[in-house]
Amino acid sequence: MARLFSNLLALAGLVATVSARVACRSExxxxxxxxxxxxxxxxxxxxxxxxxxxxxxxxxxxxxxxxxxxxxxxxxxxxxxxxxxxxxxxxxxxxxxxxxxxxxxxxxxxxxxxxxxxxxxxxxxxxxxxxxxxxxxxxxxxxxxxxxSTPRPAHNIEAAPRNPAADDGAKKLYSYLRSIYGKKILSGQQELSYSSWIAQLTGKTPALISFDFMDYTPSRVERGTVGTSVEEALVHHNRGGIISFLWHWNAPTGLYDTEENKWWSGFYTRATDFDIASALSSTTNANYTLILRDIDAIAVQLKRLQQAGVPILFRPLHEAEGGWFWWGAKGPEPAKKLWLLLHDRLTNYHKLDNLLWVWNSILPEWYPGDETVDILSADVYAQGNGPISTQYNELITLGKGKKMIAAAEVGAAPRPELLQAYEAHWLWFAVWGSGFIDNAEWNTPELLKQVYNSEYVLTLDEIQGWRV
Missing domain, CATH: 2.60.120.260 (Galactose-binding domain-like)
Incomplete structure (x- = not known):
């Protein structure tokens, strides 16, 4: 009887939803x-x-x-x-x-x-x-x-990270994110130095800081770069913050290094002749070996963070569908193949169980599949501090309502009142650094103060219990 009653309620809800949609279409x-x-x-x-x-x-x-x-x-x-x-x-x-x-x-x-x-x-x-x-x-x-618009249905987020061996820190972070999803949004910022700038301006520190593994990439290290983002991430972790990492992956080889395309721009398609499709065509060619070399170099840094007890929202191969980075230059199939290789190498070979994997493209043909993705995200540079609802809705469809969704990289911090009005339940936002967070054409000081002091926006002081 209880099951029958439950089924009848579900059916009534479905009928009501369908009726509402039909009524809306008629309007x-x-x-x-x-x-x-x-x-x-x-x-x-x-x-x-x-x-x-x-x-x-x-x-x-x-x-x-x-x-x-x-x-x-x-x-x-x-x-x-x-x-x-x-x-x-x-x-x-x-x-x-x-x-x-x-x-x-x-x-x-x-x-x-x-x-x-x-x-x-x-x-x-x-x-x-x-x-x-x-x-x-x-x-x-x-x-x-x-x-x-019809009211957005309740979220049905997966209960745990996709990696069954996820460590305690990753599980706790995932559980905390799931607990706030649809209720609050985490404030975020690219680069530790700009989090200090925000604190001076608003009196609040971002809950999440995004860092970049870029300068640990072998083709940059051999030209003299010295990465510091791991040390900076530990600073934010030790004060109770949440850590995200992307990777501007300089091509393993084939950098043009011309006046128009310097070596340090080697993550761009325009700056390298590295062909990801050719490199992945066999496991015995030299470029495939260089891909593994690069992944292993980043694994060294990830292990430092794992040993320090730092769970990471890991967002590699970002913006692949744009094609402006070499990992997306040959279309969706090589990009997905590289994602799966990267995931397998770090998860199964290096046993990095402190990672929550964040996919960062919207188009369905680029999606590598639910099994290797914990969180969906988009990078959106649109002025006006709007709710970015177009991309949010597209990602809801991509994840079938089962994945949490983040505005992993934005030019303009979204207005909290618009996020709530549009029911655009982004998990976090992270504003890019120079030229965006400090540029009034994108984010006025008054707007940032409103955002960081909103009850809907979580800041560093408000998330201190997430590890418990």
């Missing part, structure tokens, strides 16, 4: 691009499949845009859909609501018009403006559609 409203206010663009009719009387083309400079005037009877959250044809290859656009926060939307390459989920917009009561601004440009904009 959807479409706005044709050709009826908007056009800046630097023009109406065309050549491409088949458009709706209305045409579509808009000519997004070829940064200021080109279409402005839509929309009204709402109350403060209300809407799902935004953009109908577009990215006939010139994959593109990105910027969505700006009421002249404020900007969000970036990815358009996959397509030879026909299709509907792209573009996150959410929180409309004010009365008149609103939604700008679709060029960004990468060169796409055909047909229309936008606004649909009232």
């Amino acid at each position: 959807a409203k479409t706005y044709e691009a050709e009826d908007g206010i056009l800046t630097g663009v023009q109406v065309e009719k050549t491409q088949a499949g458009f709706t209305g009387t045409g579509y808009v083309n000519g997004f070829d400079t940064g200021t080109d845009k279409v402005s839509f005037k929309v009204n709402s009877d109350s403060i209300k959250l809407y799902d935004l859909t953009i109908r577009v044809a990215a006939i010139y290859g994959e593109k990105r656009t910027s969505v700006v609501l009421n002249g404020g926060a900007s969000s970036e939307v990815y358009f996959p390459a397509s030879q026909s018009f299709s509907n792209i989920a573009a996150g959410q917009v929180l409309l004010e009561a009365g008149a609103n403006t939604i700008d679709i601004v060029s960004n990468w440009g060169w796409y055909l904009l047909d229309s936008i559609t606004l649909t009232p």
Whole structure:
């Protein structure tokens, strides 16, 4: 009887959810691009499949845009859909609501018009403006559609790290993160020195600091770099903080080292001829051996942290889908293969059980699979201190609601009130250092004080019990 009652409740909830979605779809409203206010663009009719009387083309400079005037009877959250044809290859656009926060939307390459989920917009009561601004440009904009958002369902996060041998510290960190997910967000910052800068400005210290293994990479060490991030991470760990690491992995070999592309930029695709697909084609070629050499060098540093009892949110191969780093330059399959090699080498060969693995690309075809990923994340550089809801929603879909999601690298700290209004439950945010955290065009001092003193944002002094 109890099971029957439980099943009936679940069914009733499902029916209610479906009914709500059907009702919301019936309230959807479409706005044709050709009826908007056009800046630097023009109406065309050549491409088949458009709706209305045409579509808009000519997004070829940064200021080109279409402005839509929309009204709402109350403060209300809407799902935004953009109908577009990215006939010139994959593109990105910027969505700006009421002249404020900007969000970036990815358009996959397509030879026909299709509907792209573009996150959410929180409309004010009365008149609103939604700008679709060029960004990468060169796409055909047909229309936008606004649909009232349905409440986000409860999270169903995996109960433990994927590594069954995860050590006590990693388990405790995962458990703590799971306990706050959807309720609070961890404040975070790239580089220890900027955490001190934030403390002086706001009176609060970030809960999480992100560090970089970059200068421990062999092709940099042989040119004189001396890494210090492990020592800096221990400083933050010893004061009760949470540690994250990324790795700007200088290519193992093949650095151009020209005036345009110095050796120290060797993690960029443009600065090396290192071919990851070729290197992974067999386990006997010299470049495969160099990959292992580099992984083993980083393992030395990770073991220092493991011996000190430091659990790490480890985010290697970041932004792979962008293609601007060599590990993503040959497409998703070599990038996934490298991730699996890296995971296996560190987990099974080096027995590094203090790591929580953070994947950092959004597109499904790049995802290496649930078994090697603990947390999903995105790096987003959009001005206006918005909630970054587009990428959050995409990652919810990617992880099927089972993975926690982090804004692992951002240019602008998100406003806590917008995160809550949009139900964008990012686990943490980490603002990049020079040129972003200290740049008022991205983060004003007043905004940072508001963020760091918000009840929704956890700072170092507020997380001291997480190891218990």
